Amino acid sequence: MSLTFYFAPMSTATITAVVLAELGVAHETVRMDIKKGDTKKPEFLKHNPNGAVPTIVHDGTVIFESTAITMYLGETFGVEKNLYPAAGPKRGEAMTWITWANVTLGEAVGRLMRHTSSWHPQDQQNAKAGEAAKADVEQRLEILNSTLTGKSFLVGDYSLVDTHVNSLVDWIRMSNAADMSRYANLNEWSKRCASRPAYAKVMAGAMG
Ligand SMILES: N[C@@H](CCC(=O)N[C@@H](CS)C(=O)NCC(=O)O)C(=O)O
Structure with a gap:
């Protein structure tokens, strides 16, 4: 191999x-x-x-x-x-959240960065588009926060779904792209993910 x-x-x-x-x-x-x-x-x-x-x-x-x-x-x-569900409904849930992280949450984060970050050309930035992107990031983080209510991990026990989604959430946290203090479930879940030796x-x- x-x-x-x-x-x-x-x-x-x-x-x-x-x-x-x-x-x-x-x-x-x-x-x-x-x-x-x-x-x-x-x-x-x-x-x-x-x-x-x-x-x-x-x-x-x-x-x-x-x-x-x-x-x-x-x-x-x-x-x-x-660390990953066998083919079946749980696999479907795993694919849902992995895809959601990049396509839905990641899309809003990318848009926010494009319109607000100094890494991107300022002549292509639009303040209103930046505000709309910020609201979308916050709404999508709240979806994740609510999903984690009463749950330790996204799909059953710890899995690569958590590894993947938490990496993106970590990036948002590190780049100060959103005020994370309002997402208590999400922050507790990130701590559980960060306690993994591999992480x-x-x-x-x-x-x-
Ligand atoms: N949608 C891709 C994004 C990959 C991507 O944009 N990678 C960046 C680093 S974060 C890269 O390799 N950029 C290389 C370059 O700009 O030359 C994924 O999820 O893998």
């Missing part, structure tokens, strides 16, 4: 780094420097034409998009480790 993980520090690839650490699957990590243009080099573009990490190559098959990678690694290695290992900089 061969598994190569294309990674860059402080990027979406952190999600996959924690997923792989949880699974304990042997793999080779190729560290990319985005600022130096590694993700746009021809040898990488032949794997992922989008020029983005995370990307994995498993026994010759390329998988990109962090959602697809989490679901693929979960299905392939996570079921026997009780601590990745965050301690083993992959940073």
